[in-house]
Amino acid sequence: MEELIVSKKELAQMFDSKELIDSGKGWTLNDKEINIVALHHTSPENLKDMTNAKFYKLTLKGIK
Secondary structure (H helix, E strand, C coil), rough: EEEEEEHHHHHHHHHHHCCCCCCCEEEEEEEECCCCEEECCCCCCCCCCCCHHEEEEEEEEECC
């Protein structure tokens, strides 16, 4: 997985099914550390709130 785009609902399902795990120090998917980037289509004042995005990009940690 280089990157994966998922909806807010899909992201929640991944957490619920334990496919995606929040360790408190980061996130893991299939035993690999990942970054979660919110993809906003909203006004700039909402950009700091990760929960307002409709889609998220999951990438392996260390890969830009």
